[in-house]
Amino acid sequence: QDTIKIGAITSVTGRFAEFGKQQLAGFKVGVDEVNRKGGVNGKKIELIIEDNASDVNKGLAAAERLVNAGVPIVINEYSSSLVKAQAQYLARQKVPVLVVTSSGDDITKPGNDYIYRLNQPATEYARAIFNIFRDNKIKTVAMIAGTGAFEKSVAEAAVEIGKEYGIQLVENQSYDRGINDFRPVLNRIRGKNPDAVFMVSYAEDSVALMRQAREVGVKPRIFAGGAAGFALPDFIKGAGDAAESVVTATAWVPELRYAGTQKLNVDLTKALKGEPTYHAAQAYAGVIVAAEAIKRAGGTDREKVKAALGGIKMNTAFGPIEFKDFDGFKNQSPLEMVAQQVQNGKFVPVYPKSASPKPIKFER
Amino acid sequence: MTTTAPHPIQDTATAPLLRAENVRVQFGGLVAVKDISLAVKSGEILGLIGPNGAGKTTLFNALSGFVKPTAGLVTFQGRNITGVEPDRLARLGIARTFQVERPFEDLSVIENVLVACFLHHRGRKAQEHAFEMLEIVGLADRALQPAAELNLARRRRLELAKALALEPKLLFLDEVIAGLNPPAQAEMIGLIRSLADRGIGIVMVEHIMQVIMTLSDHVICMAFGEKISEGTPAHVASDPSVIKAYLGDDDD
Amino acid sequence: MTETAVKPQLNSGRERVLDVQNLDVAYGEAQVVFGVSLHVDKGELVGLVGGNGSGKSTILRVVSGMIRARGGTATYRGKTLNGTPAYQITDMGVAHVPMGRQLFGQMSVEENLIMGAYLPRTKAHRAQNLQKVYDFFPRLTEKKSMPAAALSGGEQQMVAIGRALMSEPEVLLMDEPSLGLAPLVVKEVMRVIASLRELGLTVLLVEQNVRQVLKVTDRSYVLEQGRLVIEGPSAELLHNPEVQRAYLGI
Amino acid sequence: MLASKNNKHLQRFLTVAAGIVILAVVAAQLLSRSGAEASFDISAQTIIQGLLVGGVYGLIGLGLSLIFGVMRVVNFAHGDALTLGMFLALFMFNRLGLDPYVTILIALPVGFALGYGIQRFVLARLPEGVGNSSLLATLGIGLIFSNSIFLGFGAQPQSVNVPYAISTVNIAGVQLSIPFLVAGLITAISITSLNFLLYRTEIGRAIRATAQNSLGAELQGVNTRQIQAIVFGIGITLALVAGILLLPILGSVIPTIGENFLLKAFVVTVLGGLGNLSGAIIGGLFLGVVETVGASGQIGSIGLNAWRDAFGLTMFVLVLLFRPEGLFGKTVKRV
Amino acid sequence: MTTTSAHSPRALPKINFGSTWLSLALIALMIIYPFVFGKNMNWGIATLIFAGLALSWNILGGWTGQESFGHAALAGVGAYTLTLLAIHYQIAPWWGALIGMALATLLSLGWGWLTFRLRGAYFTLSSIAIALLIRIYAINDPNKFTGGSEGLFMPDLPTFFGLDLFDRRVEYWLAFAFVLLVLLITHVIRRSRLGYALLAVREDEESARALGINPLRMKMTAFAISAALTALGGCIYAIYLQAFEPHTLLELPLSIQIALMAIIGGRSSIQGPILGAIVILGLGELTRSFLGEANLLIYGFLILIVTLFAPGGIMGLFNKTGAKLGKAR
């Protein structure tokens, strides 16, 4: 056996295939980098990538194939709903799981000995935005979030953080997936005239939301989005002028000043033949961290790899990674979120300090 | 204009099986059955005739539980069964056939009958009983054929077998003979006669006067929901109001 | 369809309009009509009788294009009918008054009649024909605007016949027009059928009621289990002992 | 005939609407007794917004109802046909820069041909009398539609960015979105021309006759297969047009969006009475208002927007149970 | 030809109640599977669970002809009950399953009582609506008892007679037992009064009433059985998934999938739904790699093929009783 095989699950096909594409690129860049630097313990690494077809049952079958393939660790992917079942299964099979993208709080809260997450949980999405609110004297916020697991998770965190920061939530609305007519809620929000509007939603909804908000004439000082749909290039493309000056949380931007960030951006762009999103960077980081854990474990024994993960503390182009237990989280990397704003039709970073931020523009 | 027979049939010692008193059925503004009273005894055949839309099928439905009478009283063996659901009537011993025969097309002939046999029997006993019924109506050789493949005459027999499988004391037959050719008619007439001879009370609707004349012990003629004539077949057939409303004068 | 007039075949001095030869018909696997041949000449009123399931309706369905025969031919004035869609056969001049009348229940009586003149060929004379039908069935005049479903059985039968007349047919196929009707109404319907001749129509009448049919028709065919068993002038059949025994219950 | 009954429709509609408002107020009262405060926004803005959404729902329901009325087919492909319209417009916009509204002109023949073909080559060939086989077949066709879109466009959301998409006009203090107004206008044109077609033309009479008794119609010389194909063609065209009209309204769509609109169409047509065309429009308006007002509601600290679908669905179940012929329907004036 | 009673043998004809040997063959296949495909237990378990769900659906949808597109909600009731009881009250899963089945039965009684006056497409539509209302409630439950849209994680469960319920092998046999139970019930019902009453009701309610059958009661019985079994399947599904959300468990597509398996397999037959589950999940597995996100395309075509050419479903191709003679146009 001359290569070390690492497992990875992502949505190569199905509803989440767009993100799968990003992740595949990230995986590739990660593997290339590890192997170029001489691999792990003298062996090259190889990724066994299984497709979950964006479907729970197929995801479980994918996870099973990885268990059978004897991989020491599984890198797990985008959608929280799929990851929850896959990770739960893998953990019960005593296979360490490294979650790289999905962000429902409950994946690591309370978590499990075998489940590690390097990306920021939903709470952080809300915190990044509310930090901006607090720093800019926003007093009242109207919130609208989807009823998906991720959106609800962020929305619930926002309620807590709002209380903590003394920011008043004048509207707390959610909407069911389906028909994107947000006008009734937006009308209400307009009536409340809040300082800020905080929106958590997936791609198709984020475009619709912003456009309709402009149509209805909601005029806060600032519109903010909780990543997901708002952080994608398609958001600007789809919403056009309506997207201007919307702030959104996001997990990673190329402007971050971590070592290797610039190079990673170049590599990912090359691998994708297009603009990378943070999902690709997260997948890349997953490979780097998994390789490091195997290196530290000195082999592919699952228990040892699990133990090694616990001790990891390293810097990656995605950010510093270490797994800690805090605030009810377990094996969770306490990485800070980034925020960016659409300025002149482009995302520019506005938060935190480490991302060479531009000043935030307010609408009034 | 309503010519009624001198005595309603309650003079003999045997109490009637079925008795209806002033049954009325109303659909919105339309009174389809207007205060009809009748009685049937065991072993007796009551014929019901009348022009199209006179309310015969509706009266049938009211007596067999498919339509709730707006007013009136229906008793069976002395019990009040007004407005009782048909499935409960079936348990009490009242069976009916439909004007348009309706076999369960996905089932075989014997299974069609089996459905009814389960009312009183279980398992193998039920199957045997079903087969017996098929023998009575003369369909035994087609037991395993899909019911959908039967022709009209056999469908009528099947319809009858299903009704008989309920082991009824009272049987409502809605135009079971219409549409049959003369030999088939003759057989069906014989069959109905033999059922009456076994003590089953029968109420039948039929437009074919000859059948009514041969089979019925007693005939009621309805028009516009009302009883316009009642009595022996001969009495009703010669009643001028019946001829005017129903038979037409140049009868052959 | 080609509009070229086919030279009428002459037989017994009359034009043959409908000609069925060696017809075999099956539903799925089951054959129900076996080598039946029959014909109807211009102006004739012909009866087709027989027991249940003997294939009477089936033959009418083939002639009016509702189903296809498996073998044999059916022609109308030399034009083949088998395989021609029903709506085109109606256009040729063959009207079928099917069992159960098949009215448009929620449409008014008048609209039902107008539907009979749906064909472009008949549109021009729609108004006249409508008047003719009302003249023929004065009872329908009063019920003009009632939905057809609200009519009594006999009246519905009149609408069905009237509707068929609206298509200016040459041949009328009638399937059990008396089914389920009270004796009084049956008599009336039969009278109407007999008088159709005055309108210059050719009629093929299917009935259960053998006695009635034999009384009104010129010629009749007797069908038994899909095979033709007897044919001849109706008056003769009425006195044919075999027919009397088997169909008249005498 | 249909048009003349509209007054009665309106009366019933208003009665029922009043009933629902009273119920809502009572419910709100009860809830506020129990401690939670309930409020609904019944401003002109919200109501009119609801009517505008409802107009689009009505247009979707119109096609579904027409198809059901004539063929007794519950077209489960209707929602996906609508999606097809959206993606047709998207395709034209992305490739040729064609304005979505211009695409309607293309959708007319495309939708008609598609519907015609489906009826002719699939539905007309279903074996008769086997359960809900047409329901299933259309379900299959819908899956083929939506998954073909998947294959062609991928799963990511798509949007057209036309300048008028977010423009509004202000009439008497009520803000009206331009795409909605266009949709309302086209809905009005559709129902009017459909009514004209059905009740004032020969082919319309043939369609109604076929709807009531296709055997009877065939025997009068009506090519009923063709009539049914035409009706399916019209129905699908209406769905495509509705999809195109929705595109600028929604702003962003995914290939599976049809499912939600299918449900709306069901609700709308059942409210109006399956097969009742004017009923579909009124049902649509009704649903739009109920949903919009409902979604604007708040009980205690809970916003009711997430329950939006529940309002429609509850009404749907209630109407199915107590007035299966629809709120306004008698059988006499079906298609 | 008119028959008189002049036929000779009085032998009772043998009624075909549906092939027993085919059921046995399928059972044998299920027993062999883990020994041959031990590395693909997940596919096997999912297929068994769906086969069982489709069989359960069929008791209502196939036999009484009330085609429900809302059965996911019933599976959801089972899954939620078992999981919530385990999380909040540490109730053992077998008790949880029983309680879940009881709740589903209660729900079905109310649901059936409300909607059984509707038939055909109307019933189907109403079932969609009710199931979606349940879904909306689960997502938006103001008290958050249902876990809301984030769904639930299956907590550690006690062992079942010493067996670890999270062992895929144990789950396989559990799912197998579930299918076996439903199959057995189906076989028993098929030849019983209930079975015939259901078939009669499907074909003609009025006729059935005349034969002493109370259609409402029969349909309710069928629905109750179907619901209880579906809930049981939902319980096993929950243990198998270990984490689920309303957005995956309570959606319309899952309901439709269950129904389609039965319909494509053949609803008039006993074993059809099992075949449907095998074929659909098998084809899904085979086409996943090249159809990608459009993997439901295969469903679409399967449905068309079945409705056009095999109205009796896959089973209808084997035995003719399910498929009626094509009627003439």
Ligand SMILES: Nc1ncnc2c1ncn2[C@@H]1O[C@H](COP(=O)(O)OP(=O)(O)OP(=O)(O)O)[C@@H](O)[C@H]1O
């Ligand atoms: N469910 C109903 N709703 C409204 N009217 C009805 C209903 N059922 C029957 N009617 C009407 O009641 C009257 C009596 O109908 P019924 O079917 O009892 O007549 P009938 O004597 O059986 O006629 P036929 O000899 O033609 O079978 C008719 O006018 C009919 O239209």
Ligand SMILES: Nc1ncnc2c1ncn2[C@@H]1O[C@H](COP(=O)(O)OP(=O)(O)OP(=O)(O)O)[C@@H](O)[C@H]1O
């Ligand atoms: N659609 C059909 N599918 C299968 N078999 C049929 C169909 N229609 C009729 N048959 C069968 O074909 C045979 C002839 O039927 P047909 O209706 O032509 O007889 P008929 O002479 O008109 O009888 P009736 O007097 O009962 O109307 C019968 O055995 C019948 O069962």
Ligand SMILES: CC(C)C[C@H](N)C(=O)O
């Ligand atoms: C914004 C995304 C990273 C969220 C992810 N799709 C999830 O389900 O958790």
Ligand SMILES: [Mg+2]
């Ligand atoms: Mg009657």
Ligand SMILES: [Mg+2]
């Ligand atoms: Mg016939």
